[in-house]
Amino acid sequence: MAIRNLRLEGDEILKKKSREVEAIDERIQTLIDDMIETMHKYNGVGLAAVQVGILKRVITIDLYDDKGPIVLINPIILKEKGEQEVEEGCLSFPNRFGKIIRPAEIVVEYTDRTGKKVKTKAKELLAQAICHEVDHLEGEVFVDKVIPGTLEYVEPEN
């Protein structure tokens, strides 16, 4: 496993659309392992492959609860329900946070890293994280979607 370089604000790749994963081969498994390690290194709750420079539809999420890291390959949001106004950040935009409207609940379909098709409901923070990461796969970044005037720069603590 290895920590990969994060693509940061201003990098044009963040605006590109990612491609479907056709086969979950060894390269994809290595990518997933590296993404999880990179996400943990920077204490992120989610990472999309594009953020490490790979335009593939792969997402890792970890809410640091008992579910452990979740891997979503080729995710599709089938349904959105309700709204939540939440604070959001992104590993590609260090120390920047803003308020954003996300669905309160979603139904998402994806393939897990073993190749199994999964259809599940997500709400609250998990719904927020999945929507944020699926946006990355479309080349969309949260700073373009925040409620106007709410984007802040927060000084790092150390």
Ligand code: NI
């Ligand atoms: Ni992000």
